[in-house]
Amino acid sequence: MVNQDSSPRDAVVATYRLRDRKDKLEARAEGIAVGLTIGTWTDLPAARKSEVAKHCGRVEGIRVLDERPDGDVVAEIDIAYPVANLNGTFASLLVTVFGKLSMDGEIRLERLQMPDELVRQFPGPKFGVEGVRRRLGAYNRPLVMSIFKACAGLTLDELVEAFGEQAEGGVDLVKDDEIFFTEAYATPEDRVRAYAAKADEIAQRTGRRTAYAVNLTGPVHSLRERARRLAELGAGALLVNVVAYGYDVVADLARDPDVDVPILAHPAVSGALYGSPNYGIAADIVLGQLMRLAGADIGIFPSMYGSVTLGREATDRLLQHLRAEGPHKPVLPAPSAGIYPGLVPRLYQDFGVDLVLNAGGGIHGHPGGARMGGRAFFDAIWAVEHGVPLEEAAKDRPALRQALEKWGMPS
Incomplete structure (x- = not known):
């Protein structure tokens, strides 16, 4: 009974x-x-x-x-x-x-x-879509985020140089690679201080300041204190490997008023939960519903376009969780893997304007380097916003032209 x-x-x-x-x-x-x-x-x-x-x-x-x-x-x-x-x-x-x-x-x-x-017993996002946009000063367009690659083994000076090249491209955020745990050459605190100084230097010339999403690492018992310290030092956001650390750990950060920066939720390890069609937990629950409840302001998940993908149906359900009306603020989706400038019109079509263009190889692999890689995304955004085909816009925009020559456009 x-x-x-x-x-x-x-x-x-x-x-x-x-x-x-x-x-x-x-x-x-x-x-x-x-x-x-x-x-x-x-x-x-x-x-x-x-x-x-x-x-x-x-x-x-x-x-x-x-x-x-x-x-x-x-x-x-x-x-x-x-x-x-x-x-x-x-x-x-x-x-x-x-x-x-x-x-x-x-x-x-x-x-x-x-x-x-x-x-309502869970914290939900502290900032949400509008709060993240206010902090970054970016409105009415997708945000552009560069993934910091080849981090391990670099000295702090080398890391600062690589950060600066990405920031010169005007990206809104540079995020750590989720696998960057070693502190042998620079602690997260060292990186936040150094990157903030570099971002200020570049902003004086360009008028745009790039924020840094630092990988929050360390033993679970010390994460909240480290998160507070990184926020105070000027971190733009906290990258958290949510499934590895646990949803309750993230919820504690989201509830803490002294952790006054957005939380960027990474999906590492989540495939072990949703990867099978017959076992586990559906991807939209793992990467959408629970992430929003826990307090993610930006949610990374596999795009529909790369080698590691979610299908259209699963992506639509995930987006519904991130954006649905309810007690909590909506989350910015960050579809990842296989993102390049020629895909921007499709991303607008599939996700709308409230999204994060999260690119690693699509920025660093640009023939002109990471600076030109970032600019190519903004050229593509300009073209979509003005109703200009990318091929036409690329004629007088070298960054976009080189990107299209290398990666093309989706068929």
């Missing part, structure tokens, strides 16, 4: 796709609903049942999607988990809806419907 008193207004509804025998679906669903909430129902005395009823899960629906030749079916089941079982942490949410269940054969968490009562 399952609880008949809870409703989606006070429960998280999780939708799973699984494979099983058709005649076992009801028992399987009921076993999940009870097993992940109160453990057992039939063995409880009547008095005890009334006490625990509000904590018991409920089967909301069962749908057969496909029947296989071997007699198995692929089905979706909906289970409602009472909010009363949770404590406002991602640990409680994830362990409840997919803890031991994630090890129970072929089953995948596809959707999470969360009531506003629970959503």
Whole structure:
């Protein structure tokens, strides 16, 4: 027996796709609903049942999607988990809806419907789209972000020189590579100080100041203090490997008023969660829904265009999570991998103006270097904003012309 008193207004509804025998679906669903909430129902005395009823899960629906030749079916089941079982942490949410269940054969968490009562217990973005734009002074166009490549093994002077070349191209943000952990040559604090000075020097000449998204690294117990220190020193944003460190770690940073800089969420390790079509957790939950709840202001995810991609359907669901109306501010999407200047018109079409053009090879691989690589993106933005075909705009814009000669445009 399952609880008949809870409703989606006070429960998280999780939708799973699984494979099983058709005649076992009801028992399987009921076993999940009870097993992940109160453990057992039939063995409880009547008095005890009334006490625990509000904590018991409920089967909301069962749908057969496909029947296989071997007699198995692929089905979706909906289970409602009472909010009363949770404590406002991602640990409680994830362990409840997919803890031991994630090890129970072929089953995948596809959707999470969360009531506003629970959503409001998570911090959400501190800045969101408009707040990030205000901090960077960039309006009515996509932001341009350069990925700092070849970091490890460089001295601080060499790093500053590389940062300066990227900033000369006018990019809004330069972000660390997510794999940059070593402090053998320069600590994150050293880099923030040095890059800020270089950014000021360049801004005096160009009128545009490039911000630096520093990789927040170190033991978990020291991250909040380091984040505060980096913010105070002038970091433009904090790059966080969210899945590796944990959503609750990010939520603590987002709640802290002294961590007064945007959070840039990197998807490293997330493929281990969403990569299989039959196991794990759907990508839009991992990289969209949970990232926004945790407090990401900018969310990086695999683009639809590179070698490591999300499909169109998964991307659309992810964007819905980042942008939907709700208690929290919207998140700037940063589709990544395979981004180059010739793709800018397609990016406008697929994502609109509120996005981050996040490029590594598309900037550093430019024939004229990273400075020209950044300028090529702004040339492409100008062309789209003025309704000019890129090939036409490239005639008197050398940076864009060289980019199109190297990478072309999507077919």
